[in-house]
Amino acid sequence: MQLNKNGYEPSAWTRTLTVLSALFLLWGCGKGYGEQQAAPPPPPEVVTVTVTPRKIELTTELPGRTSAYRVAEIRPQVNGIIQKRQFREGSDVKAGQLLYQIDPAPFQVALDSARASLGKAQANLPSIRSRVERYTELLVDKAISRQDYDDAVSAVDQAKAEIEYWKTQVAAARINLGYAQVNAPISGRIGRSNVTDGALVTAYQPLALATIQQLDPIYVDVTQSSAELLRLKRNLETGRLSADRENGKAVRIVMEDGSPYPLEGKLQFREVTVDPATGSYTVRIVVPNPEHLLLPGMFVRALVQEGIAEAAILVPQQGVSRNPKGEAVALIVDDVETVRQRILILNRAIGDQWLVASGLSAGDRLIIEGMMNVRPGSVVKAISRDALTVDGDPPHANRPSGEK
Template sequence: MKNIVPAVTIALFLAACGQQEEQAAPPPPQVGFVTLQPQSVTLTTELPGRTSAYETSEVRPQVNGIVLARLFDEGDTVRQGQPLYRIDPTPYQAQVASARAALARARAAIASSRALARRYGELVKINAISRQEFENATTSAQQAEADVAAQQAALRSAQIDLARTTIRAPISGRIGRSAFTTGALVTAAQTQPLATIQRIDPMFVDIQQSSADLLRLRQQIMAGAVTRGGPQAARVRLKLEDGSTYPIEGTLQFADVTVDPATGSQAIRARFANPNGLLLPGMFARAEMVEGTQGSALLVPQRGLSRDEKGQATVMVVGQGNKVEPRIVQTNRAIGDNWLVTGGLKQGDRVIVEGAQNLQPGAQVNPVPYNPNAKPAPPQGGQPQGQAQGQAQSQAKGETK
């Protein structure tokens, strides 16, 4: 009996040690992964730009004179042909009257010259006058006809100058402040405009794109990695200065064929409808343009990518035997909540996006497909932390009893 008691004691001790070893070896940590599959994505780029009016006209006088009246309210919308200013017409009315009198005198002179040429034509036939006298009469009649034409042109010019004393809007649009008031002297050769009219519906947005980025895009298109075409390729979205998105999409109009040597950028122009006048000339904006479509693109969720001490982009993948493998990847842009990967990964790789904290390369894991809508997994051990603590406390109380 004395030998049996120590043997039982040793067996119980070994069983307890076995239980401690089992508790000391927890199951592999659970991680969530996504399997990379190629997909077609639309490539967009966001570039700075400035708004500019669709049409701009600087209103200037075409005759000299004193401004008698301003016929518009500053800031109003004016129509093409609408009177804007009235210049003193008195001297131009006098010029029209003088031109009419000169035209009447020329017409009176032409009547006598024609009659004289006809009479001399009859007399030269019977040799009553010399042929030189007849030719002089004919020439005088022709000169009288030319004088009538010249006086008609002078009268038309005087009438045009008289009409220009009423300055009209050359285009329809919003007119700004008036730089001259009633009583000011204006001249046809002045450089300062009286006012400026701008048509702001539609509006242009002038965008600057780096020539290096454009060259890269063209090379991708030539290589077949990116394709362009379709109705979306010409669409442009606009972000305003306050960060809001303009509700109406625009369309690309043209791209300049010359690169600015000072900035190394190419000018691109987009057109936007502006029915409510929300866009004003000179506003800063950011334009989001569709560059093209890339097929067979690999996207990695941003939460699955980190940076090492060298600044290189790295991800953790589930390798053979469900062991963690680090990968250095190359990315060039973000698309939504994902990174577009251009190197370092391939189709079918399982990228860890959840539970990768404190994992060491080569560690054994329990991979499960990542579900963004799933509830957080309980702590390792298969039961919630609160329930485990409650069982431990109950067990401690039982041992005390």
């Protein structure tokens, strides 16, 4: 027999109530636990973007190198000794500016000699003409023979020819004297000098005295695959791309350090032949270069416009993956909140987005977050990316389940 704390034995009725209360509590707890286990889990949350076609400009990035707009190699046109170099290496020169002075003394002497000979020939002509006039009168009276008269007339013609000869000699001597001054044929930046004062130079020698390059504007020569050209023409013919009549020849330049060049170039021409070794052809672009940021031989990239895509589909790259076959796949949410898989054909990457050629349509909801928690056929709760908080991290309630 057990006694309570007051020393009395509990009655049978009290014991019965205690047992029934314990059983009721156990039954109630078991029922609540079973109902909690039977409740279905909520569908996983995913973040989606709605596919919206838009008009974009398609460009092709082509590698190339810069080259001078005009190049002039300075060579002497007469033999002589360099007296003085008249420019500073690496400076800008103007067309007609004196670059080198060749010793002019021998050319001045040749000019003076030719002038003297011309004067002598011109001085002989009047006397020969007077002789012809006298012989004409004597011939009438038959005081001289016909042969003497013909010789006098021929002497006049010879004197005139001699005068013309010495005139050309004077002109040639004057030209050679002018060639003693080596002037710049074009405006531009001149490089280092290959000769110094006192050097002996010869006419049209293989070694150039210096080289002038015009840097403003400057050429950018890029190469493009002939297959790309055919694809571009086909897209224009089928209407997938439309030509931009206003800005179709505008070209943007990216410098070799990745920074954009501030001024736009202009497409000048495409080569008419394809290099059989590489299957590519050259595209030449003219770029303004007033600050001389671009120098000949620099590696650059040119963004050449292909055309305008009126209804292009761009999607974030994070929403596209690859299946075991290497095909591009994406998951979308249909009208009944069910996940569907689409196989895509991608055109190219534009920034952090893919340009989709086929596989998606306007209005499709593409899953970009939460893809690891769902599979095709799963029912999900789709949350539009536009509905998420843009300032800072989105709240946990808006995040797909399983995302941190």
